[in-house]
Amino acid sequence: MSAGTYTPRPGAAPLPRMIAAQTALETRMLLRNGEQLLLTVIIPTLLLVLFSAVDIVDTGSGESVDFLTPGILALAVMSTAFTGQAIATGFERRYGVLKRLGASPLPRWALMTAKTLAVLVTEVLQVVLLTVIAFALGWSPHGNPFAVLLLLVLGTAAFSGLGLLMAGTLKAEATLAAANLVFLLLLVGGGVIVPLDKFPDAVQSVLGLLPIAALSDGLRDVLQHGAAMPWGDLGILAVWAVLGLGAAARFFRWE
Secondary structure: OOOOOOOOOOOOOOHHHHHHHHHHHHHHHHHHOHHHHHHHHHHHHHHHHHHHHOOOOOOOOOOHHHHHHHHHHHHHHHHHHHHHHHHHHHHHHHOOHHHHHHOOOOOHHHHHHHHHHHHHHHHHHHHHHHHHHHHHOOOOOOOOHHHHHHHHHHHHHHHHHHHHHHHHHOOHHHHHHHHHHHHHHHHHHOOOOOOHHHOOHHHHHHHOOOHHHHHHHHHHHHHOOOOOOOHHHHHHHHHHHHHHHHHHHHHOOOO
């Protein structure tokens, strides 16, 4: 046996391996959290099944499920990228988890990358589940899959930036209350279940600029009406993504 066979080799693991390990950990934490599952899986599923089966809200001509499914997909993105991530990151910041991870060999930008990847993994599971349920309810989608993917990615970026901004600037308890309140308000007034044209004209113009409304309407234009590329909604989401991520990077406090 040659000398030095068992000589320690101190040093950090390769960066891609560290990001992959942190992503797997973040994903497991998201999926094991009961409150997160309620927001990301149970509530969107119940809303889709309930409002598709019972004629509670006038969704216009056509099948209710064709109108509701794009909005529920948008709600799923918001629940994971914004509400769930804001609450989880806020309490990690309060308990000093972020501070300790920030002192580890994993760079801070890589930690945020891992959190974003965990959100994307969770969203893929959400979209698959909701799509299967929607098909079982008689959903008949149309349009360009690339446009749908682009809308979901930009929506995720927009909501992630806003969620991280909230988690990095407010106290954990305030983040918990504010994130859940915003979730409820946007569920009602973001065009998810109630069409925006049911609101007064003056209110519609304001609500249409919200990221949840842009994502819901964009997905609905593609999946229900077969639009090629909803550039207006994509533009709104892009602006929110730039503003949210930029503000989060500028004002996020690790302690």
